[in-house]
Amino acid sequence: MTTEKQVLDRIERIRRRRPVVREERITLAHGSGGKATRNLIDAIFLEAFRNPLLAPLEDGATLALGSSRAVFTTDAFVVSPLFFPGGDIGDLAVNGTVNDLAVCGARPLYLSAGFILEEGFPIGDLRRIVASMAAAAEMAGVSIVTGDTKVVQRGKADGCYVTTAGVGVVDRPATLSISAAQPGDAVIVSGPIGEHGVAIMLARGELGIEADTLSDTAPLNGLVADLLDTLPTQVRTLRDATRGGVATVLNEVATASGVTVVMDEESVPVRPEVTGVCELLGIDPLYVACEGRLVAVVDGEHAERAVDIMRSHPAGAEAAIIGWVGEDPPGLVLLRTAFGGTRIVDMLVGDPLPRIC
Amino acid sequence: MTTEKQVLDRIERIRRRRPVVREERITLAHGSGGKATRNLIDAIFLEAFRNPLLAPLEDGATLALGSSRAVFTTDAFVVSPLFFPGGDIGDLAVNGTVNDLAVCGARPLYLSAGFILEEGFPIGDLRRIVASMAAAAEMAGVSIVTGDTKVVQRGKADGCYVTTAGVGVVDRPATLSISAAQPGDAVIVSGPIGEHGVAIMLARGELGIEADTLSDTAPLNGLVADLLDTLPTQVRTLRDATRGGVATVLNEVATASGVTVVMDEESVPVRPEVTGVCELLGIDPLYVACEGRLVAVVDGEHAERAVDIMRSHPAGAEAAIIGWVGEDPPGLVLLRTAFGGTRIVDMLVGDPLPRIC
Structure with missing residues (x-):
């Protein structure tokens, strides 16, 4: 029989290991946001891009821009189906990036939008998505100021993927961080x-x-x-x-x-x-x-x-x-x-x- | 027989038309960067996102951030094949966004990277792409500071798509613009x-x-x-x-x-x-x-x-x-x-x- 202490010790040992990706190929779990995603980020991305601003566990990077402090973040959206009760990929892509800026303590201001469209995607659906992005941006008080559109052949995407990035300004003294929690909170x-x-x-x-x-x-x-x-x-x-x-x-x-x-x-x-x-x-x-x-x-x-x-x-x-x-x-x-x-x-x-x- | 004047008049009439997208579905031409892309941008995106910063013909948006001026831009990369003589999707994605910032007169500083990966994509290929992004970032003097990774099922992408966004600071008086060309230039x-x-x-x-x-x-x-x-x-x-x-x-x-x-x-x-x-x-x-x-x-x-x-x-x-x-x-x-x-x-x-x- 293992005691609770032994279980906890084992977990702790596993946690302290240097992250490695043992799989040879990408699996859906690498996109889950859970353990496999964390491993992939630690072992592949942080290893290569290592720099003091790439704070792996925050939702965005806090930057000096001239004399201002800004937060910069990005999210790719591949939700299926594109339209669902309560929203669609458009408002999801705007709100997701707005929220990542907000939780870093920034006032969200500007968004970019990169579209990857599948050949044959209905223009009417694109109009709906874009209208929904515009409405979400207005509601959140941000402007979509720059974008890009690429088209891939039929069967090389799933209708429409949207990657938003966002910039917000930090005008508060707050120093929010994933590592700031204290006993008693x-x-x-x-x-x-x-x-x-x-x-x-x-x-x-x-x-x-x-x-x-x-x-x-x-x-x-x-x-x-x-x-x-x-x-x-x-x-x-x-x-x-x-x-x-x-x-x-x-x-x-x-x-x-x-x-x-x-x-x-x-x-x-x-x-x-x-x-x-x-x-x-x-x-x-x-x-x-x-x-x-x-x-x-x-x-x-x-x-x-x-x-x-x-x-x-x-x-x-x-x-x-x-x-x-x-x-x-x-x-x-x-x-x-x-x-x-x-x-x-x-x-x-x-x-x-x-x-x- | 039509005279050159008649041809030019016809071109001018077509150019003055309010942009409409007549197609019902996205075609590869909408991603070409040419006439169909321009039409799609004008009729769908500009129509919905209309705001004074979304300068349709520039490669990025020039923003006020606190007391600083910055440029913000994005590009989606779907190049096929992913690896080619002289480069790969990784350095392309970094250089593309660095260049969009530079041609807007900004000093490129920070990049984001959003990955859409296909289930089954070799981790080794991802490592190569990421290493190439890191090398390109170092060469251009920029930092990749934030990112996101999504995974889609087999057959819903083509290995790996990368969307980069970039932020640069404008610390020069230059007022570059696509509409600034003058006779004699x-x-x-x-x-x-x-x-x-x-x-x-x-x-x-x-x-x-x-x-x-x-x-x-x-x-x-x-x-x-x-x-x-x-x-x-x-x-x-x-x-x-x-x-x-x-x-x-x-x-x-x-x-x-x-x-x-x-x-x-x-x-x-x-x-x-x-x-x-x-x-x-x-x-x-x-x-x-x-x-x-x-x-x-x-x-x-x-x-x-x-x-x-x-x-x-x-x-x-x-x-x-x-x-x-x-x-x-x-x-x-x-x-x-x-x-x-x-x-x-x-x-x-x-x-x-x-x-x-």
Whole structure:
């Protein structure tokens, strides 16, 4: 029999290893946002591009530009289907990059858009996507200022892929970081989790399940601004929980900050239809992507205030404290279950939901 | 019989039309960089994203960021094959974005990279591409500071697509613009044209032709800096001649500036093997992509000086004046042929060379 201590020691040993990619070929898991993605980034990209600004675990890079500080970020979008309840690849691509800028503490200003189109893609669908990008940009208060379009032959893409990049200006003193969480901090989510992922799964129509779940795709910059205006130094870490879900974000916080995160299962807001679909499919909502939910680590003494601020904003109406940061064992995320037990919530392994964003 | 005047009138009428996309589906021509691309951009993207910073004919957007001026640009790369004589998709993606920043008068500083990988893509090939990006970034003096990776199922991409975006700072008084060309200006290219396109065509191995043509992929920021340091206001327009070639760039200059460009066929530097391949294929080198050649429109009185500056830089060793800007008829590019005739060089129609970059 192995003790809990032995299990934890083994996990710790594995975590300390220098990252290597053992596979010879790319698998869907490399795009999951979980463990395989992390490995690929560490072993291939960070190894080659090593520079002090490429902060691997942040959602964007903070740069000096003349006398200004800016954040720069990018995301590729390959979601399937392109149109789904609650949104489409267009608003997803705008909101995703807006949110990456916002959670780095920047005021999102400018976006670029690179399109890869498949020969034969309906122009009408492109118009819809572009209109949806324009509407999302207006809602988030950003401008799409530069772009590029390439076309590949039939069978060399899947209709339309969009890669957005974004630039925002940092005009606040906040020093948000994935490695800034401290024991005693509270973990807050801005609303119910897993809705984007479930909406996409249902939209694929392969499951024979019907439910009225809409994607939660939304810009978070307004919510973040409200939070940082009032609690500029008390907010330690902000992330939007996309690929890999809340569980992956909290694992990154625990690892980077060298802390434990203890979640309380009953406090995590999940709508019944999301719980239902996840139970039917045997997946855990904690790993399911959101596209408009903020995970915030906040000084424990100001946690209630942070929740109040979030709840005053439409994007955070159902905000809740879902856990606390502890000291030991460092690098782990634990879940206190509804039945009074505790289990380890590890990073996502494999990819149960490819092409979710 | 129609007179030249009637032909020109007809062209002018067509040019003044509000852009519409008549096709119902995307064709490869929409990715050519020529007429169909222009139409798609005008009718779909500009219509939806209309904002004062989205300058349709420039290679990047010039932005205010706090008290600094920056340029922001993006390009998607779908070149096939991924590896070709003289380069690969990795250095192409870095140099392409570096060059777009440079020709907007910015000092390129930071790049983002978004990867779309096909399931099954060899990790070894990804390593090669990433190493080549790192080397190109070092050579150009830029840092790749942020990125994203998505994976799509087998048959939904073609190995690897890379979308780079770039940010550069504008620390010169130069006001380069595609619409700044004036009668009396000289048109200069920094070296022989068409090499990238010919190298790609040959690398596809479908033509049964062998030649030792290497892609000219290279960063142009050093060359541009030399030029603007000495001739900050005398350089009117800078472009890198990629998709659509020199002919397309000059058509954009002629249209945007409301001038005629008269090229002298015998002055255009083209290596014999490029001429040979183009003749065999029945295509015009003026439309074939370069990936490391600068097209500069310079005040005529300083043209010789500009050529001298370019020739002192390794990237411009074979620079030459290839034509002059005239007043009338506005919006046209004319070529004085080696036989003493004159013909109109229109924008590229269709796409003789899909997925060249």
